[in-house]
Amino acid sequence: MEPIVDFSILPARLRSAERVVTVAVACPADSHTEEVIERSIAEQFARFTLVANTAKADIARRLAADYPDKVTLIVADDDDDAARHAVKEVREGRADVLMKGSLNTDNLLRAVLNKEEGILIKGSVLTHIAVADVPSLNHLLFFSDAAVIPYPTTEQYDAITRYITDTYRSITGGDRPRVALIHCTEKVSEKFPLTLSYEELKANAAAGAYGEVEIGGPMDVKTACDAESGAIKGIASPVVGNANCLIFPDIEAGNTFYKTITLFGGATVAGMLVGTTAPVVVTSRADTADSKFYSLATACLKAINKQ
């Protein structure tokens, strides 16, 4: 199959998968979540287990009544109980993806990270991977971490690199991701300890830690994504000007990229939490409807094509 280069083909690709994904939703009680669920049902690529808080179960009850063969309803005592039950659906193998509805992210994460009953992979790092469909690029652009780890350690950068390359392969079907290690200059120096971590990542990559991969950096966003800048600076690398995975030095840079490419670059950005046994979709109120829908669609594709 052709690698996926933009979001528009995702529903068709999911429909052609050998099975339908099941999504457990904690507290589907707002119109945004409702819209994503109905759109996914209309696009015929997912079924849902809706875990509603009994105090705000109207939307979930309506969806279960309207789509009896696509929706299973579980009614929980409160938000925390709903989070626990939704996580349990994943942990016990009845759901492939976990999605946040209208409860606080902290409440959902408490259930996700619970040592006995959660779904964090043992010894694993929870992180966020975003996927941008940028009008001016002819491929999807993966980046991390824009939302969870403030200032990654070398071990956390290593985990981020493993996750992002796995996720790239699962979602696009491409087999040799091109990873740029982002930094404000090309210099490796002790003044910026993160550049020393980057050197370790490159050594890990050379030793095969991330499978088939091209990795380069430190380099800035323009050098990573614009072939001309690299040519002017005289940097030759398969990554320069052509990166499809960006590892950001810290959450401030990752978040700034996320917001800037959305607001000024016309990009649609999907996002998910990884490091768990199943992808977790945690959209935020200010995200567009498309961003929320494609967050779920990319998470479903990742779940189906698990590396």
Added chain:
Amino acid sequence: MEPIVDFSILPARLRSAERVVTVAVACPADSHTEEVIERSIAEQFARFTLVANTAKADIARRLAADYPDKVTLIVADDDDDAARHAVKEVREGRADVLMKGSLNTDNLLRAVLNKEEGILIKGSVLTHIAVADVPSLNHLLFFSDAAVIPYPTTEQYDAITRYITDTYRSITGGDRPRVALIHCTEKVSEKFPLTLSYEELKANAAAGAYGEVEIGGPMDVKTACDAESGAIKGIASPVVGNANCLIFPDIEAGNTFYKTITLFGGATVAGMLVGTTAPVVVTSRADTADSKFYSLATACLKAINKQ
């Protein structure tokens, strides 16, 4: 006069100023610098003192011959000597702006920062201010620090805030800048010490340290620049959705914004160093011709309208 909201009006505004600016250029020996100089002469807003390294003085000699009433030539022994002489032109009041030609930035900065013969204002912090002309915004967007200070201290954030508000007023003619303190979330917490620095900046602003100003944050780039996001999050402030000055938490975020808004947002970005007795223009090889030209033009306007 109307505030300046994009770059196109800069040459006319400079021509209507009561005097012509003099720019000292260290090592004008490359075609990019040559082009900026000739374009500025054609637009009739600057005269130049070209300090050439004798080993690469051809372009400077040609310009001095072609524009005898606009160009003064000084021939120096080498790059360092050229840097020292160009800085001396500023220090002794014969030039209003310093511009880097084709020498290493480090060589120029050594002369700029020299304790006896440099032009750093005593006790001052050297920092970088960028000005973006973004097609989708109806005002110029100032931001700092994308190039000099890696992880600012509270004192450095304070200096950056003073410089950026002064520079905003000098260049746009507007009198009440709207400053957003950028951070990945709206929360103030000890987990992110920079948010505590931001609280001090807001207290300083309330005490009048930055003159007439609106200041808000912590907030992310989208909240700062997109009114809709602020409305969805329920944050009300004159800055939200309408910021024209962005203070970035660190150089990684500032640099990422710079490169992303240029590459994906279609912005033209001008930049200058401040904290010195005159603005210093230090463009980089990968900048576009427009970016270099408007870097000089904004620096000239700042020099004329010194606060």
